[in-house]
Amino acid sequence: MNAVKVDKVVKTPQQGGLRQAMAWLHTWSGLWISWLLFAIFLTGTLAVFDDPIGHWMTPEHALEEAAHANDPPLPKVTDRAHRLELALDFMAKEHPQADMWEIWPVQRPGHGLSAYWFQPSGGYGSADLDPLTGAVIEHAREVTERETIGGHHFVDFHYELHTGRIGVWIVGITTMIMLVALVSGVITHKRIFKDFFTFRPAKGQRSWLDAHNAVAVLTLPFQFMIAYTGLAFFSDDYVPAPVVAQYGMENPKRAFLADWNDAGKPARSGQPLAIPALESFAQRAEQAIGQEIRAVVLDNPNDASMRVCMYGWNEDTELLTRLSANSGRACYALATGEQVALRLPGESDTGGAGLTRSVMSNLHMVGFGGTPMRWLYFFCGLAGTAMMGTGAIMFMVKRRQKSGGEFGAYTQRVYRVIACLNVAAIAGLSIACVGFLWANRLIPVGLEHRAGWEVRAFFGVWFLMLVHACLRAEKRAWIEQLGLLAALCLLLPALNLLSTGDNLVAQVARGDWESAGVELCSMAFGLLAAWGAWKVHKRKEKPLKKTAARENAAPAASLQVNTEGQS
Amino acid sequence: MKSANMLLFSRVLAAIFGGYALTSGVAVLLSAVLPLSRAEAVLTATLSAFVVYTCAVIWVFAVQDLRRAWLGMLLPAILCGGLGLLLSRGAA
Numbered sequence: 001m002n003a004v005k006v007d008k009v010v011k012t013p014q015q016g017g018l019r020q021a022m023a024w025l026h027t028w029s030g031l032w033i034s035w036l037l038f039a040i041f042l043t044g045t046l047a048v049f050d051d052p053i054g055h056w057m058t059p060e061h062a063l064e065e066a067a068h069a070n071d072p073p074l075p076k077v078t079d080r081a082h083r084l085e086l087a088l089d090f091m092a093k094e095h096p097q098a099d100m101w102e103i104w105p106v107q108r109p110g111h112g113l114s115a116y117w118f119q120p121s122g123g124y125g126s127a128d129l130d131p132l133t134g135a136v137i138e139h140a141r142e143v144t145e146r147e148t149i150g151g152h153h154f155v156d157f158h159y160e161l162h163t164g165r166i167g168v169w170i171v172g173i174t175t176m177i178m179l180v181a182l183v184s185g186v187i188t189h190k191r192i193f194k195d196f197f198t199f200r201p202a203k204g205q206r207s208w209l210d211a212h213n214a215v216a217v218l219t220l221p222f223q224f225m226i227a228y229t230g231l232a233f234f235s236d237d238y239v240p241a242p243v244v245a246q247y248g249m250e251n252p253k254r255a256f257l258a259d260w261n262d263a264g265k266p267a268r269s270g271q272p273l274a275i276p277a278l279e280s281f282a283q284r285a286e287q288a289i290g291q292e293i294r295a296v297v298l299d300n301p302n303d304a305s306m307r308v309c310m311y312g313w314n315e316d317t318e319l320l321t322r323l324s325a326n327s328g329r330a331c332y333a334l335a336t337g338e339q340v341a342l343r344l345p346g347e348s349d350t351g352g353a354g355l356t357r358s359v360m361s362n363l364h365m366v367g368f369g370g371t372p373m374r375w376l377y378f379f380c381g382l383a384g385t386a387m388m389g390t391g392a393i394m395f396m397v398k399r400r401q402k403s404g405g406e407f408g409a410y411t412q413r414v415y416r417v418i419a420c421l422n423v424a425a426i427a428g429l430s431i432a433c434v435g436f437l438w439a440n441r442l443i444p445v446g447l448e449h450r451a452g453w454e455v456r457a458f459f460g461v462w463f464l465m466l467v468h469a470c471l472r473a474e475k476r477a478w479i480e481q482l483g484l485l486a487a488l489c490l491l492l493p494a495l496n497l498l499s500t501g502d503n504l505v506a507q508v509a510r511g512d513w514e515s516a517g518v519e520l521c522s523m524a525f526g527l528l529a530a531w532g533a534w535k536v537h538k539r540k541e542k543p544l545k546k547t548a549a550r551e552n553a554a555p556a557a558s559l560q561v562n563t564e565g566q567s
Numbered sequence: 568m569k570s571a572n573m574l575l576f577s578r579v580l581a582a583i584f585g586g587y588a589l590t591s592g593v594a595v596l597l598s599a600v601l602p603l604s605r606a607e608a609v610l611t612a613t614l615s616a617f618v619v620y621t622c623a624v625i626w627v628f629a630v631q632d633l634r635r636a637w638l639g640m641l642l643p644a645i646l647c648g649g650l651g652l653l654l655s656r657g658a659a
Binding site: 012013014015018021022024025176179180183184187228231232235236238239241242243245246247256259260263350351352353354356357360 | 621
């Protein structure tokens with residue numbers, strides 16, 4: 001009733017002043033994206049550790065690796081000159097028409113020799129070569145090894161929801177709204193630091209608000225950084241107007257990329273020129289950039305305009321002290337042997353904007369700082385996830401106490417849908433994530449298109465949880481889904497033991513902290529979910545009388561409460 | 568109540584589409600006038616676009632008069648975009 005009265009006095013949030021307007025914007029922009037954003041944040045947080053998760057998901061490979069753990073390290077390969085020749089012979093014989101040849105004469109143990117090329121018909125070709133003979137290696141999938149996309153599932157879902165370009169746009173729009181929600185949230189909170197030090201536990205709505213504020217304020221710089229750098233990856237797709245304005249209507253994106261990636265790429269002259277031995281150029285490049293050579297890219301082979309570019313390896317230790325992940329690069333015109341371009345490690349080919357984007361993408365993907373930084377990102381990501389979750393839940397907690405009547409006659413039905421989505425998006429998605437790991441162990445190893453079935457299992461479980469959340473009463477749905485989540489997380493090590501025979505003790509004993517870390521984290525999440533289920537179970541519905549009494553006593557204060565509560 | 572809803576809907580449209588038009592206009596102008604190479608200027612414009620968009624949306628919801636909100640988006644969008652297109656290099 002009160003809400004209606006307020007509605008008559010204050011027609012739009014704008015007339016209630018800046019903070020009221022921002023509180024409205026924060027509540028509603030935040031609510032509609034909170035479910036999807038929760039999913040994007042949780043999978044993004046897991047994606048920080050996509051390698052360890054992938055390691056856990058390929059147990060055959062992990063166990064074989066463990067069996068050879070005590071072997072002496074393979075010697076560094078020293079016959080790079082020979083390998084380069086083998087790859088050039090292969091390309092000259094098989095793909096002479098390609099105007100770009102790329103060779104990876106990798107000198108590190110465990111790496112072989114690979115060739116890549118742009119096909120004249122378009123597209124990118126690749127072949128792995130035997131480093132001793134140059135023969136093409138045919139990769140037959142070993143039936144004993146399970147086919148999986150591993151932790152990369154979380155990366156793919158995080159930025160494109162497994163739906164390609166459409167997903168990139170949906171994630172981009174959601175992220176843009178998140179930026180708006182962050183800024184309006186900050187404006188709403190004038191007492192931002194005071195609020196941070198305020199926590200009133202077990203007080204229903206106040207506690208949810210305090211928790212929401214605490215995780216948001218604590219990690220605010222991280223949330224701004226991760227949202228903005230996330231948008232930067234596809235900034236020229238999201239805002240194509242300047243690209244079209246500067247490059248014309250016809251295929252502007254391609255022209256822009258060419259300006260971008262192929263700066264200084266020579267035009268074909270038509271005069272023939274034999275390909276010289278490339279090893280001496282590789283050695284010159286190593287001198288120039290101070291890095292070992294990773295890739296050799298040959299433009300316009302057999303033409304007088306031929307250019308070779310040598311790309312370096314980034315060592316892990318370099319990325320502890322450097323934010324840009326660009327490796328070094330040195331290019332030579334092969335007709336004269338002259339060095340035509342040089343990029344030192346960490347620099348950009350084009351300038352400040354290029355360097356900015358490179359640093360932004362590396363900031364987003366935590367390509368620097370090593371393992372400690374990954375853990376920091378993991379916890380900040382969890383805080384962000386908690387920010388979405390508490391925000392969505394708070395919306396309902398507030399309205400359970402006092403309906404806002406925002407949707408007229410449909411209000412109760414809309415609230416019911418929001419409550420369903422809360423359960424399915426928060427508990428349901430978490431179940432889908434751990435369900436993905438369960439699917440990895442339960443789907444038969446030899447199944448056709450097995451990797452695809454794992455992803456289908458993820459979406460299938462999520463959908464089932466949505467159906468369940470809609471069928472059950474809200475409180476029951478929370479308890480049951482959190483209980484299921486706890487069981488799946490806590491039993492993950494048991495599942496691994498039963499399916500592969502591997503267990504936590506053995507993992508720790510052989511120093512396999514990647515596998516052990518996945519299972520320990522899973523158990524920690526399981527305990528958290530169990531605690532959550534127990535808390536919901538214990539929760540008593542607030543006596544309605546008390547709330548009503550407070551409202552009657554201070555009707556004038558309701559606007560104030562609204563402003564504070566909507567943050 | 569009905570008209571309040573329509574006013575709100577119009578404001579949301581102003582924020583989403585008006586804000587995007589303004590963002591694009593400013594980005595076109597930036598890409599045309601920044602004293603950088605073409606690729607660098609375009610990239611700078613697209614990277615800074617999200618600041619413009621965020622501020623535009625916040626402003627649309629902060630301002631009281633709805634007509635001012637729409638004008639505040641579209642007028643500078645047309646001005647910046649038009650000026651940017653006039654000054655653009657290379658566009659065929």
